[in-house]
Structures are given as structure tokens and as C-alpha cells.
Amino acid sequence: MTATIEQKPEAPSITSNVRGYAERVRGGDMGALPAVLGLIVLCTVFAIMRPSFFTAGNFANLFTQGAAVTVIAMGLVFVLLLGEIDLSAGFASGVCAAVLAILLAEQGQPWYVAALAAIAVGTVIGVVLGTLVAKLGIPSFVVTLAAFLGFQGLVLVLVEGGTNISVRDETILAISNNNLSPVLSWGMLAIGVGGYAAIQLLRARKRSRRNLASDPISLIAVRVGALAALGGLAVYVLNLERSRNAALVSLKGVPVVVPIIIVLLVVWTFVLRRTAFGRHLYAVGGNAEAARRAGINVDRMKISAFVICSSMAAVGGIIAASRASSVDPNTGGSNVLLYAVGAAVIGGTSLFGGKGRVLDAVLGGAVVAVIENGMGLMGYGSDVKFIVTGSVLLLAASVDALSRKRAAATGLR
Amino acid sequence: MTPVLELRGIDKSFGPVQVLHDVALTVRAGEVTALVGDNGAGKSTLVKCVGGIHPIDSGEYLFEGKPVHVHSPREAAALGIEIVYQDLALCDNLDIVQNMFLGRENKRGLVLDEDTMEEMAARTLASLSVKTVKSIRQHVSSLSGGQRQTVAIAKAVLWNSKVVILDEPTAALGVAQTAQVLELVRRLADQGLAVVLISHNMNDVFAVSDRIAALYLGRMAAQVKTSDVTHSQVVELITSGRSGDLGLTNGVPA
CATH class of the missing domain: 1.20.58 (Methane Monooxygenase Hydroxylase; Chain G, domain 1)
Structure with a gap:
């Protein structure tokens, strides 16, 4: 036996906590470190290149720019925790935003009815996706890739071809603008x-x-x-x-989106860390067979993860609709999904399942928002933005894979 | 004293293949019963029948002298029968306490009662004289093979279980860790639990067991006191189903 023999755990102090953290980082469990370092580096670079980056106005912009992606990423964390993926989260948010806009603009419904309906649509989408993955056993990659295409078409149907529906409800607009x-x-x-x-x-x-x-x-x-x-x-x-x-x-x-994100962060963190449901999610992501033998209904956990993901995508769609004051065929499209997956992974959520926090989505969302915003200020077009964001996502996934390897080498996994 | 667990005349087939023929097994509290047999002798099937994973076709299943019917792992657990499988079924990304309570968490309302769980886990580990883990809040991924086995066993005894079945607990361990786990197995029995130890390793069997039950081609060749037999007799029972007066005659128990 190599482990130390101790009767009582040593009383934790700041030094022992710092030492423990350093040990974990060296052992490959980097947690939020890459995201925090990335944020500091990016902010420094952009602040030097473009002084306007560090103005109050731009700082406020960052929050409204990153909010929708961050919220979608929060939902994705739940699916990623199980080692699954949801590629349709972006367009799911588009579908839900379209439902919101139609109910507001064409049906004249009050904002709360429209918002609840949008979230309900997200929930239904999650049930369908989750059931296909859990009960039929289709790989989530394929199910959600199909849904990605399907929802893209569905948004077109909902907004009737290329038109866009403007959102004029003051409460909904307030989310991203007040x-x-x-x-x-x-x-x-x-x-x-x-x-x-x-x-x-x-x-x-x-x-x-x-x-x-x-x-x-x-x-x-x-x-x-x-x-x-x-x-x-x-x-x-x-x-x-x-x-x-x-x-x-x-x-x-x-900005009003900030308290919304904080409340979502607190609620979902509580669910993951303090409830049996959250504990079981981690267990299924870590070792599904062990979870099954412990009497956990693995299928139900998978379905609920997809439900949470798609419902959060709906919330993200509402925020996006509020920011753009309209819904068009591109809402939730183009880079939204990649940014959201990137945000979760950059923040430290593992693509292999079993490891991740809701806070990761917020930190990673901040990194993505800073890249997008800073590159915009530097005058780069979509071309460079896409390439850079793609590279950052690849970098984050490499950090994830490498730290996993490192953890295996040091016996931490 | 009535045995905790007694099986009589157990038959079990999978389709046309009869895996267990008229098997009898007696497991007593405070003793380690070693279940030995060659690959395919039916050890795992027998254990899975006891644990409620496979239903038995016919035969009597007595628990503390009373006939019972066990149809699911949950029913077995409710009786106080816990099985520690070879692959341990631990979640690497959870800590020791979280693993020990997985699926049976203590809750206060909606919220997990971490403090009570931590206390109970610490008490159980202390009662097994486990001192080798640094903190019961460390992730299972950072534990050695022997420590993992210890956690899996502690998880099994946490629930006031009466029978603990260990499927090859030392198969993947080094010398020092094997000794440590065997010591733990002995301690469980000394605390009054009935322990069933499945093992291929004769040294382990003779080191800790009180009785040996040898399966041969789905039949119980013999169930004997460890002190009454020699190493080579047990090997003969495993390989040919018979050894001197012990064992099967023409495939039927003597």
C-alpha cells in the first residue's frame, strides 16, 4: 500500500486546499483554469489592441451578446454530463423563438403565455430526442444531427419562408435591452x-x-x-x-439578462450538486452500468437530460429573440450551436461525460462572447471569426482529451 | 444454529442448457464459505440466482430458515444479501461517500443529507478498520485496486447486510493488496456476517475460508470444512468432481 495511513483527516487549511488544487491540476483535472486564463489573456490582448474594448458600454454589450449562447450551453452541460451530445440545441432554440414570436405577433397572446409555450415546445422536443436516444438506442449524435436539419426546416415553415417576425412585446424586449x-x-x-x-x-x-x-x-x-x-x-x-x-x-x-443568468446558474447548480437527481446524472455519466446496478433508471436520466437541454435552449431562444427584436430563419442557426458546445467545453465540461458544472457554461460563454466581441471591434469579418472560434473549440476539446489522458496516467481515472 | 442462507435442490436452465443440477449450498453467519469450481462450473449462475438476477427453475431457497422467493436484486438487498461483483460497479467520477450511497442517498426533503451520509460512511469504514484512504471525500478514480475493492465491500456492508457475496475480490490485485482484502474478508465474518467468497486461488481459499463448496459441471461436488481437506483434495474436487470418499459418484452426490 502506498497510501498514507492516517487516523483522522488533516484539518483543512488554506495551504492544504491550495496544495490539493495544485495536485489536481497537475493530475489533469484542470477545471475552470483554462477558461479563466483564456479570459485574462483575451481581455488583455483586446484591451491593448482596441482600447474601446474596455469601456463600460462594451462591457455591458458582452453580457447581452453572450447571454443566449450561455443559456443554451448551460442546458448542453446536462447532456454532455451523460457523454451524449445535442447538435440540435441551436435550431431548437430557433423553433421555440419562432413559436414565441408567432404567439406574440400573430395571436396577440400576452408575453407569459408565449414564453411558457416556447419553453413547453422545448420540453416536448427534449422528450422526443431523449426517448429516441434512450429507448431506441440511436446514438445521440445521429438523432440530434437529424433534428438539426429538421428544425432548420421547421423554423423556415414557422416564419413562412424568408420573412422575419418582429417582436414588439415590451417585457420580452426588456430581457436583452433594459x-x-x-x-x-x-x-x-x-x-x-x-x-x-x-x-x-x-x-x-x-x-x-x-x-x-x-x-x-x-x-x-x-x-x-x-x-x-x-x-x-x-x-x-x-x-x-x-x-x-x-x-x-x-x-x-x-443588464436584465445578468440576474436571469445568475438565477439559472444557482438553480441548476443546486440541482446538480445537492439533489439525488444531480448525483445520479453524474453517476450515469461516470459509469452507466454501475448506476443501473445501483437501481438508477438510466433511460429516465437520459430523457430528463435532453428535456433540460432543450428547455434551456428555448430560454436561450427567447433571449435571442429579445436581443434581435425579431425572429428570422437564422435565429439559433449558423454558429449558435457551435458557440454553445464550445462554451461548455471551454469552461471545462468533458465531452466524455461525467465531468462538468453549470458554471463552466457561464465561464466558457464569457470566453466565446469576448472572442466574438473583440474580433468584431478589430474589424474582422465572419470569415476570421469562424476560423478563430473553430480553433478555440478544437483547442478546448484537445485540453479535455489531453487532461483525460494525463488523469489516466496519474491514476486519477 | 440455522444457517442464514440455505439452498436445496436448485435447478437452473438457460433454454436447452441445464447449468445447475440439484445444487445445495449452506451459508452460515460468522463463517467464510469459499465457492470454488472451474470455469463454467456454474459459480456465477448460482450467485446470480441467490442475488435475484436469474430466477431459479426449481428448488428451495431458505433465508434464516424461512422459504423465500427472490425475483430481483432489490428483493435480495431487502433481505440483506449484497453481491460485490468482480468489476466493482463504482463510479470513478464520484467520491467514496457518493459511491457508497449511490441509488440509496439519504435525503432531507429534496436536498441530499451529505453530513449524515459522510458520518455513516466513516463509521462503516472505521468498523472495517479501513485506514488507508486519505479522505472519504476523494474520488474513487484516485484509489488503488485494493482500496476500490475495500470501498465496494464497505458499500455492501453499509446496509446492515447479513450475507455478502464476493466475486473474485482478489483476482486483479497485487500481493500486498490481496492480503489486505483477505484480512477484510476475515474481519467481516468475525463480525458475524455470512461471507461467500468466490475464488480461483487456493491460497486465498485456505487462508480465510471456514468451509469450501466445490461445484463441478453444475453439481455441488462437496461442501466440506476447510480444516478437513488438503489443497490437492480441493483441486481434485474442482477438476474431476471427486476425491477419495468425497464428491460425486457417477455424477451424483455420494
Whole structure:
């Protein structure tokens, strides 16, 4: 036996936590490290090349630009966790956006009916895809590739050939175009940081009372401090006046999509980390046979992952429709899906299943948004953007595959 | 004392192939019963019948003296019978506690009760005198073969099980790890569990078992006390179904 023999686990401290993290990274479990490093490098490069990158106006743009892709990527994480893929998520979001637009513009339905209907359509799509994969056993790659083509046609049918349907509902438009008031922005930050600190402290206290290894207060302080500092900086910048002509129209505050993304992030992270459902998703992704023997209904887990993915794609479609103020045959098309898969993988979700977090989608979504935005500022056209984003996706997938190899070599997998 | 598990006259066929003929097996609490036999002798089938994966065609299945019918792994688990398969069925991407409770998580409302699960897992591992894992929150992927086996066994005994069946637990292990697992097997029996150990390795069998049950071509050749037989007698029972007065005469138990 090579393992150390210890009666009690050593009391965790900041140093032991840092050491543990360094060990994991060296062993191939990089987590969010590539995405965070990538963000820093990209932001530095773009800021030097184009000073306008680091303006409050552009910073706010990043959020609205990346929101739809990020939300779709959040859903994709669930499918990727099982080692499956959903290539149709992009056009599924287009179909759902078209349903939203038709209900709003042609049927005159209120926004909540239209939005719920769009999400319901996403859910139905997920049930169909998931059933085909789980029950019939068709590889998800093929099922969703077929759906990718099918939905592309369906969007054309829904928007009646090349026309586009404009979205004029104020609530839907507000999602991507309005901002919280500066006071509300600070309030949101306070609630977020306070809630995070409270949860961390309560958990540590509960665990130490039961004599279980708990995070040291110093580490919690560092985490909460970092969140408060980063969040504070972001809110401060977003609360600056962004309008070119402030007398005419004032433009400041946190974009409405930000709290939406944060709520989705918190809810899905809770589902994955704190519920039996989430635990079983990881188990199926890690070892489906072991999960089956443990009495987990593997088929049902697969179907629910596709349902979550397609429903989140519907939410992404609503956000996209809001941003464009319209739905056309290209909504959810072209690069949306690749960006979303790229976002999840760049963030550290494995294409091999069993490893991933919802936070990955947000970090990766930020990287994708920064690339798209920065390249736009540099004046590059679609050609260069496609090539660069494709290369980044390939790079992220290589990091994933290499870290897996490395993990196998160090016995971590 | 009534045996925990007693099988009498078990027959099992898959289509035209009869795999088990009139098999009897007695498993007692506090003892390690080694189940030996050559490849294809029916060891795995017998174990799967006990575990409820295959239904038996005919014969009696007595648990703690009472006849029972076991139709699914869940029913076997409900009785207190746990099987640790050779391929362990652990999820590499989950930690030790998560693996031990997989599919049977403790919950408070919707939320997983991690703290209680961690305490129970730690208590079980401590009761098995497992001290070799650094943290019970480490991923199974970072464990050695012996440690994985230990986790799989701990997972089986966590549920107050009465019978633990181990399918070749030492097949893939090195010398030191084999010794460690065998020690654990012995400790389980000493704690009052009934342990069935499937093994090809005579050294292992003689090291830990109290009784040996030898299967030969789907028939129970003999079930004997380990102290009453020699190495070579067991090998003869495995290879020819008979050894001196022991074993089958013309294919029928003596």
C-alpha cells in the first residue's frame, strides 16, 4: 500500500486546499483554469489592441451578446454530463423563438403565455430526442444531427419562408435591452454576496459541529471577498453612464439578462450538486452500468437530460429573440450551436461525460462572447471569426482529451 | 444454529442448457464459505440466482430458515444479501461517500443529507478498520485496486447486510493488496456476517475460508470444512468432481 495511513483527516487549511488544487491540476483535472486564463489573456490582448474594448458600454454589450449562447450551453452541460451530445440545441432554440414570436405577433397572446409555450415546445422536443436516444438506442449524435436539419426546416415553415417576425412585446424586449436601476444593481449584488456568505458559513458551522472536515473560515473569507470584489467592480462599471448623449436617454445599470443568468446558474447548480437527481446524472455519466446496478433508471436520466437541454435552449431562444427584436430563419442557426458546445467545453465540461458544472457554461460563454466581441471591434469579418472560434473549440476539446489522458496516467481515472 | 442462507435442490436452465443440477449450498453467519469450481462450473449462475438476477427453475431457497422467493436484486438487498461483483460497479467520477450511497442517498426533503451520509460512511469504514484512504471525500478514480475493492465491500456492508457475496475480490490485485482484502474478508465474518467468497486461488481459499463448496459441471461436488481437506483434495474436487470418499459418484452426490 502506498497510501498514507492516517487516523483522522488533516484539518483543512488554506495551504492544504491550495496544495490539493495544485495536485489536481497537475493530475489533469484542470477545471475552470483554462477558461479563466483564456479570459485574462483575451481581455488583455483586446484591451491593448482596441482600447474601446474596455469601456463600460462594451462591457455591458458582452453580457447581452453572450447571454443566449450561455443559456443554451448551460442546458448542453446536462447532456454532455451523460457523454451524449445535442447538435440540435441551436435550431431548437430557433423553433421555440419562432413559436414565441408567432404567439406574440400573430395571436396577440400576452408575453407569459408565449414564453411558457416556447419553453413547453422545448420540453416536448427534449422528450422526443431523449426517448429516441434512450429507448431506441440511436446514438445521440445521429438523432440530434437529424433534428438539426429538421428544425432548420421547421423554423423556415414557422416564419413562412424568408420573412422575419418582429417582436414588439415590451417585457420580452426588456430581457436583452433594459437595465436594472443602479440602486437595484447594488441591491442584487448585496443579496448575492450575502446569500453566498451565509450558505458557506452555515455549512461550515454545521459540519464542524458534527466533527466533519469543514472549510476554514479564512478560505470562506477569501472566496466571499473575491466574489464581492469582482461583483462590485462589475456593478460599478455597469452603473456608469453608457449613453453617448446622457441628456437625451440615460443608459446605466446591470443588464436584465445578468440576474436571469445568475438565477439559472444557482438553480441548476443546486440541482446538480445537492439533489439525488444531480448525483445520479453524474453517476450515469461516470459509469452507466454501475448506476443501473445501483437501481438508477438510466433511460429516465437520459430523457430528463435532453428535456433540460432543450428547455434551456428555448430560454436561450427567447433571449435571442429579445436581443434581435425579431425572429428570422437564422435565429439559433449558423454558429449558435457551435458557440454553445464550445462554451461548455471551454469552461471545462468533458465531452466524455461525467465531468462538468453549470458554471463552466457561464465561464466558457464569457470566453466565446469576448472572442466574438473583440474580433468584431478589430474589424474582422465572419470569415476570421469562424476560423478563430473553430480553433478555440478544437483547442478546448484537445485540453479535455489531453487532461483525460494525463488523469489516466496519474491514476486519477 | 440455522444457517442464514440455505439452498436445496436448485435447478437452473438457460433454454436447452441445464447449468445447475440439484445444487445445495449452506451459508452460515460468522463463517467464510469459499465457492470454488472451474470455469463454467456454474459459480456465477448460482450467485446470480441467490442475488435475484436469474430466477431459479426449481428448488428451495431458505433465508434464516424461512422459504423465500427472490425475483430481483432489490428483493435480495431487502433481505440483506449484497453481491460485490468482480468489476466493482463504482463510479470513478464520484467520491467514496457518493459511491457508497449511490441509488440509496439519504435525503432531507429534496436536498441530499451529505453530513449524515459522510458520518455513516466513516463509521462503516472505521468498523472495517479501513485506514488507508486519505479522505472519504476523494474520488474513487484516485484509489488503488485494493482500496476500490475495500470501498465496494464497505458499500455492501453499509446496509446492515447479513450475507455478502464476493466475486473474485482478489483476482486483479497485487500481493500486498490481496492480503489486505483477505484480512477484510476475515474481519467481516468475525463480525458475524455470512461471507461467500468466490475464488480461483487456493491460497486465498485456505487462508480465510471456514468451509469450501466445490461445484463441478453444475453439481455441488462437496461442501466440506476447510480444516478437513488438503489443497490437492480441493483441486481434485474442482477438476474431476471427486476425491477419495468425497464428491460425486457417477455424477451424483455420494
